[in-house]
Amino acid sequence: MYLNKKRPFLRDKISAAQLAKFKRGTDIGTIAQGLFPGGINCKPASPAQYEKKLVETQEALMNRAVKIIYEAVFQYDEVLILLDILVRDGDSWKAYEVKSSRSISETYIMDACLQYYVMEGCGLKISEMSLIYVNENYVMEEEIELSSYFVFQPVTDKARSMKSFISEEIARSKQTLHLDNSPSIPVGLHCFKPYTCDFLGHCWKNIPENSFVRMDTLQHEALFASAYEIGFELEKLPEHFLQTKEQQLQFTAFKQQKAMWDLEAIQKADVLNTYDAENTAFCKMIACHYAMPVMQGTKPYQNFAVAVGIRFQGKDTFHYFSQNASGYQLLSYLFTESMPEDITYVFDDDTAFRSCIEDACKFISDRQNTVFQRLLGKVTSIRQLGKEIRLFLPVNMQNTSLGEILRYLTGNEIKLKDETYLQQDILSATADQKHKYDGAIKAYLEASERVFLFLQGQIER
Numbered sequence: 001m002y003l004n005k006k007r008p009f010l011r012d013k014i015s016a017a018q019l020a021k022f023k024r025g026t027d028i029g030t031i032a033q034g035l036f037p038g039g040i041n042c043k044p045a046s047p048a049q050y051e052k053k054l055v056e057t058q059e060a061l062m063n064r065a066v067k068i069i070y071e072a073v074f075q076y077d078e079v080l081i082l083l084d085i086l087v088r089d090g091d092s093w094k095a096y097e098v099k100s101s102r103s104i105s106e107t108y109i110m111d112a113c114l115q116y117y118v119m120e121g122c123g124l125k126i127s128e129m130s131l132i133y134v135n136e137n138y139v140m141e142e143e144i145e146l147s148s149y150f151v152f153q154p155v156t157d158k159a160r161s162m163k164s165f166i167s168e169e170i171a172r173s174k175q176t177l178h179l180d181n182s183p184s185i186p187v188g189l190h191c192f193k194p195y196t197c198d199f200l201g202h203c204w205k206n207i208p209e210n211s212f213v214r215m216d217t218l219q220h221e222a223l224f225a226s227a228y229e230i231g232f233e234l235e236k237l238p239e240h241f242l243q244t245k246e247q248q249l250q251f252t253a254f255k256q257q258k259a260m261w262d263l264e265a266i267q268k269a270d271v272l273n274t275y276d277a278e279n280t281a282f283c284k285m286i287a288c289h290y291a292m293p294v295m296q297g298t299k300p301y302q303n304f305a306v307a308v309g310i311r312f313q314g315k316d317t318f319h320y321f322s323q324n325a326s327g328y329q330l331l332s333y334l335f336t337e338s339m340p341e342d343i344t345y346v347f348d349d350d351t352a353f354r355s356c357i358e359d360a361c362k363f364i365s366d367r368q369n370t371v372f373q374r375l376l377g378k379v380t381s382i383r384q385l386g387k388e389i390r391l392f393l394p395v396n397m398q399n400t401s402l403g404e405i406l407r408y409l410t411g412n413e414i415k416l417k418d419e420t421y422l423q424q425d426i427l428s429a430t431a432d433q434k435h436k437y438d439g440a441i442k443a444y445l446e447a448s449e450r451v452f453l454f455l456q457g458q459i460e461r
């Protein structure tokens with residue numbers, strides 16, 4: 001909080017994926033206003049408008065003709081909040097906070113408790129405080145039915161019971177804010193929970209790049225306690241922390257600054273042992289999903305193919321899809337009709353492909369569904385293979401990119417365009433512009449093939 005308020009310039013750069021997530025949150029908030037139409041919007045266009053919108057919110061609350069307020073702004077106890085939807089309920093108000101996710105976490109509930117505390121502190125009588133989130137089981141019929149698309153979860157009792165806790169937490173935070181310098185809070189697992197903190201770059205800058213606290217096979221608080229006692233350098237790690245094979249491999253990767261893998265596992269990896277160049281296709285899929293169903297029979301966050309690149313028998317082909325039933329049919333045709341059977345498909349990451357196949361099932365023929373099910377057994381990925389052979393690089397593996405894997409294994413560099421940007425660019429291109437992204441997809445095919453062949457070359461004959 002101190003850094004957010006007093007040193008915002010130290011914040012890490014926001015990634016394309018995070019930006020897309022924020023936008024989705026805003027979009028869903030706007031859609032949820034349709035549950036309670038006809039409200040007045042107090043949303044500040046920028047922080048400079050907070051004061052003005054605080055006044056406008058108060059005026060709207062006093063005006064009996066106003067029944068619904070969107071993005072109401074309140075300030076109490078030096079905490080400023082925005083509430084998505086307020087609905088007049090006699091002399092009280094029902095308060096709704098909208099989340100774009102398909103489930104509710106404890107963090108969301110605590111956010112709602114804070115909002116409740118501030119609104120009550122401002123003198124607002126609240127008869128109900130609820131979170132609204134997306135119903136993952138909703139299937140669109142002819143039109144979107146917002147009352148079925150969203151789920152309401154009342155948190156009024158919880159919010160009432162948390163008032164004194166929230167008050168104490170605010171007091172504690174305020175003490176921190178009045179400090180002349182940043183509080184010296186040691187880094188730890190809290191830097192990643194419940195979200196990865198925006199200030200990692202700043203707080204972690206003095207932690208050595210190969211420190212053992214960066215090993216994702218060793219994530220527990222005791223590790224940080226040890227680090228503060230004995231030092232963060234890799235060689236200081238007490239041996240008893242290295243218990244599993246994964247931990248030992250990652251430790252060696254950090255120590256030797258090179259990729260490591262399990263020699264036994266690589267000998268046994270089926271996909272490497274049965275490799276047949278003529279019957280292996282390297283693939284890249286760019287996929288997307290929309291929080292709102294886009295057509296009849298689809299659900300929230302339904303997955304659609306955006307583009308697929310296939311490298312097969314020395315030839316690269318690139319395919320672009322519309323995000324509708326025809327897109328699913330083209331995807332299905334591509335993999336179930338235009339390719340020979342019994343091909344092994346190697347993606348960089350096959351998660352999106354599997355999700356698209358699952359979501360396509362209602363829109364393709366029974367025969368294609370059967371072929372897909374059979375085909376899924378022949379689909380693998382560099383990511384999956386990495387897990388199977390216990391591949392470790394001298395970096396945290398959770399966010400490792402294909403480019404990094406390639407570089408650490410082979411010393412080659414291939415520039416890979418960020419997938420979120422690539423997806424956005426393709427989606428916004430016209431049909432005849434889309435092929436200008438062939439090269440960016442081809443780079444992924446190239447990288448996957450090189451990584452795969454490198455690993456395949458490590459099998460002892």
Ligand code: SF4
Pocket residue numbers: 003185186187188190191192197198199200203204
């Ligand atoms: S990176 Fe960790 S220590 Fe730094 S502000 Fe974030 S949570 Fe606190």
